[in-house]
Amino acid sequence: MDLLIVNPNSTASMTRTIEAAAKAVAAPGTRIVAATSQAGPASIEGYYDEALSVPGLLAEIREGERAGARAAVIACFDDTGLDAARAMARIPVLGICEAALSLAAFVARRFTVVTTAEAARVPVEDLVARYGMAGRARVRAAGMSVLSLEDPTSGSGELLRAEIRAALTQDHAEAIVLGCAGMADLARRLSEEFGVPVIDGVSAAVKQAEALAALGLFTSKRGAYAAPSPKRYSGAMASFAPMPSGTE
């Protein structure tokens, strides 16, 4: 089966990191189809970048579903556009934050998410609450930019490790969740270094997407994720107009 994984920022090198992490854990029958958004920010840090990455992201998911993908993963830890994508698509769509938190909850009672920039901390805290983990998970920002993860000379690795250390000693964290798609390649190494489960959202979402597909599950089209009713969209968004059901 084809599993679409969309990098909703436009930085292709980050897509390659994500794709590699996805391929490293994909089951034999899964073909990872990685896509980079064609419209949007070079990185997603905070609410503004988040919102403006959604149309480009939705375009990729729509395209991927038409091309036969059996599930889709949004590879940004803010779970940008997740509800919109679920309303649009019939295939399951997963956010990497939601996926990582749900796996962390299986192996630890208390854990800490370590994200990148301070601007991402509150949005992730809100997600943690939305997913019902407010009493179990804390969020820390390592004080670095998303793109610095792509640069081996940036010192981002040290900032990340320092924050993990603080999580273990100050938060009594039992496991660590890496709070950025750009950290997808670091989970195993950090887990060995620190001796606790370290969970990366990209690989978590790939496995959960495979799980949903294997069980024949699709997004409910009843209630909150009902298909959008047909209507006119104007201007730059005209191409996104929902079609009357049956015409697609």
Add this chain to the structure above:
Amino acid sequence: MDLLIVNPNSTASMTRTIEAAAKAVAAPGTRIVAATSQAGPASIEGYYDEALSVPGLLAEIREGERAGARAAVIACFDDTGLDAARAMARIPVLGICEAALSLAAFVARRFTVVTTAEAARVPVEDLVARYGMAGRARVRAAGMSVLSLEDPTSGSGELLRAEIRAALTQDHAEAIVLGCAGMADLARRLSEEFGVPVIDGVSAAVKQAEALAALGLFTSKRGAYAAPSPKRYSGAMASFAPMPSGTE
């Protein structure tokens, strides 16, 4: 002062309803500047419409702030794009759901939001929880489309009244919040009919925006609503790239 009110859907007749409601309550010194989104859905019903209305909405707010507006109101009850707009703008930005709930809380301990379509119910329930009102407010959908509000022959008025009656008897509602910008002209009449406070979000937001402006308050640029860091935006979103601070 100029107060920008943006209809994030592209239906100009609804903008006129909103504008009239805003003007009816504006203070003498307030000039209402109503704008219709140039890009997006004809109406906003559910997560998909919501997400795709955001770029058009942000463009109007950016434009309005540059033109000297002192505050902005997003005239859609889903508070679409609210966090993104706050991160982008320095002027206060208000959502009509948040504004209506906060005024309702001053005049009642329990109240019910009556919205339009079933697809809007869960998104509004999530907003109610986000604004800390989950224990005080219920949400009902009257089972009608947003655009039917513009059509006097649609029977939407009767559907709305029936749902208000149910809220009073079954939910023990003490006040009613109208859960759609398109209902902005109905609040006073319904309040007289039912003998309880009926709150419309558009007029609530206009008054709260005037309040913030009068107090000299602006959106905090520290933490969650910090200005987006400068970066490249690609494709159809290129024009939204945040500029280095100081260059604007």
Add this chain to the structure above:
Amino acid sequence: MDLLIVNPNSTASMTRTIEAAAKAVAAPGTRIVAATSQAGPASIEGYYDEALSVPGLLAEIREGERAGARAAVIACFDDTGLDAARAMARIPVLGICEAALSLAAFVARRFTVVTTAEAARVPVEDLVARYGMAGRARVRAAGMSVLSLEDPTSGSGELLRAEIRAALTQDHAEAIVLGCAGMADLARRLSEEFGVPVIDGVSAAVKQAEALAALGLFTSKRGAYAAPSPKRYSGAMASFAPMPSGTE
């Protein structure tokens, strides 16, 4: 319109501070009517002072409503007697804590209330929870008495500033709420000093009261705030007996 603002403690100099803050932000058509409680504590610090200020406070609001006030503000950050006043009055009644928190929520996602004495901290924490802000707002006590705010030689300004600094660095606060009516004159100066929104409850409540009045909203008389049923009151409270509706 007349807007009644009641200082529920009996310190007239504090009423003057409150009145000045209210007048500084009142709209042209608003006449601020400030009243000092004739019965109760010289300052309100903790649950005991709170409870015993209520009859004096209610007397002022009843009097003010009879004299034609269109809304009332209770100028104590503990929102003393708020529910009782709403049950008694038909005009809207606002607490300055509730008003300040609701405005802070428009300009910041996380904020900190800085109050005076340690004895006031837990009561304010309980209010923050009651208003649905427990996940967004913290409460700090600056370790000073309410009346020291009236004394320029008390060092209270420095204690307040130190606590604001702690809120910004330790709580990641994005905005500050001043947690005492006696701080009403300090908001603008502190906002400039610290570069974040600083919100004073007195001025917040004045503007929200004007908003409610402009929208024609009154306290719901259905449910929790229904007019008290007629009954005998004995002893020192005899004058508070609710009258059969229609006789007033």
Add this chain to the structure above:
Amino acid sequence: MDLLIVNPNSTASMTRTIEAAAKAVAAPGTRIVAATSQAGPASIEGYYDEALSVPGLLAEIREGERAGARAAVIACFDDTGLDAARAMARIPVLGICEAALSLAAFVARRFTVVTTAEAARVPVEDLVARYGMAGRARVRAAGMSVLSLEDPTSGSGELLRAEIRAALTQDHAEAIVLGCAGMADLARRLSEEFGVPVIDGVSAAVKQAEALAALGLFTSKRGAYAAPSPKRYSGAMASFAPMPSGTE
């Protein structure tokens, strides 16, 4: 030991009902001292009556503590004035709602409070939330006045029974809490009739007060219940001024 039980409304016949219920369960060494408030409403139904019963109530508790009572019970299900009384007194003070809920939680996982008038329902719901039972307990109003409980011809017994039946079938209630001090004499009979635990707050509070006294526990004077700091009280409240510690 002397156990003070204060009826904060001024209806002496209700005090006798309460006193009898208290005496029926008091331990051999406990002397029940019942007091009727000398100032306040004839019954407490809703926020207004609640607030105005507090000074009269506090006067009785202060008097009782001076006279040597070892604990005090506030015999009104709204737990009127509870925090103020705890700040004032060193002896433990119990509310009958808090006491009843805590005992109900020992014998059932889900239960329903049946109170009297609709105006009391929301205040009790707020107490249930305050005591951490929002997920376990529902509140129903039987639609009768408090004083009708004193009148055998009023039909209040039937209204109460009908509401208990509804609680059992519709709420899946496993136990019933009687939500008014005036029902103190009915618990055992209703428990036998319905075959589930029926808990009366007056007797619950008497036993919990005895428990606290036997364990040598007093109200903490650190933090929220610290003794009020000495200050002037004016007007009708002058006699309530807290004295400098040591002078009493």
Add this chain to the structure above:
Amino acid sequence: MDLLIVNPNSTASMTRTIEAAAKAVAAPGTRIVAATSQAGPASIEGYYDEALSVPGLLAEIREGERAGARAAVIACFDDTGLDAARAMARIPVLGICEAALSLAAFVARRFTVVTTAEAARVPVEDLVARYGMAGRARVRAAGMSVLSLEDPTSGSGELLRAEIRAALTQDHAEAIVLGCAGMADLARRLSEEFGVPVIDGVSAAVKQAEALAALGLFTSKRGAYAAPSPKRYSGAMASFAPMPSGTE
């Protein structure tokens, strides 16, 4: 890899239903090892059965881990003994309630769990709250015994369908979670019948267990799930004494 699935009740026919459901969804490389508890109740309905099934369950998991299982699933919807098993084992242990809820959350915003007997309803409600889903999921009991699911003449299928219908119309459920391991074979058929996702916990847990194994994740041994410290166990429990680490 070997995936252990333990039926914590002693009814072997139910183990076969569970095993078949597990095998139907297992990945090619997964060998399902199904075990029936050798000590405990014939079915688990309520807290008492739950607690007494734990030692037998833990024995099977300990045995299975020693025999090389890479993950374990507890096939009872009450997630009986889950925390104890996680503290004991290093391999991941999954409960079928937790697993089902986490998958349901990916395909629906609101859903309903339909369990068997009324005695199981409150325990499952408590699990729903523990897993952070209290605002999203309701629990219904179909009013039948667990063992009746094994008997085609019992009418249990009709009871289940009636409750699903009620969930869809009254709860606005968007998906259904089957709240008993004995329903594991019904999910696909019911999903087709009702046109919404129907999720069975056994298959959900198998896929999540495979996911954790594929990612190299183990239960955290830091904090809540730290290995029990070595100590003496007496009587019938002697064989469960934790061994000093390193001796096993």
Add this chain to the structure above:
Amino acid sequence: MDLLIVNPNSTASMTRTIEAAAKAVAAPGTRIVAATSQAGPASIEGYYDEALSVPGLLAEIREGERAGARAAVIACFDDTGLDAARAMARIPVLGICEAALSLAAFVARRFTVVTTAEAARVPVEDLVARYGMAGRARVRAAGMSVLSLEDPTSGSGELLRAEIRAALTQDHAEAIVLGCAGMADLARRLSEEFGVPVIDGVSAAVKQAEALAALGLFTSKRGAYAAPSPKRYSGAMASFAPMPSGTE
């Protein structure tokens, strides 16, 4: 009346500490019957010990109820097996954590539980949340083993005092709850030392059990604590099979 108090660990010296604490506070008419579990761990620290102590504990409670005990106390701060015991027994069953928290709530608004080992901290945090105290109570571990409390040379007293000091200064605790049955003899002395209420669960539960008995209250047999339905139990658990009602 006979009041059964069960030490669910097998260490008889700890039973003697518990028994002495219970006898010290028991009312004249109460006969304390202390029992040590005949099967299970020497001490209970964390989820694994907890679960495996339940059958031995239930056996003692069943035996005690048959022998005429009027109420039972589970003397382990994890409230091990509480729900199962309530489903099994008709007499009231109390956990010492639940009992201690409910008394602490009468004398303080904020308090801290100080428990023994780090492995016990999260389980107690979960209990605090279950009992609705998450906003009021914190949990600290003093970093010592349960059995060290029995050894005067272990330095456990100093560790406990240090943690109490931290609770007072860092948590603003107004009262302290001792989070281990083995600390039952220390409450009065520590209360005098620190000048705040210090609450021991064993004595709290004894008094609450007496309260329930005096009020004629029994565990509800409707809903969550309904008697387990008759069924076969196999293997080592065979003797626990619930009997058809009426046969016992």
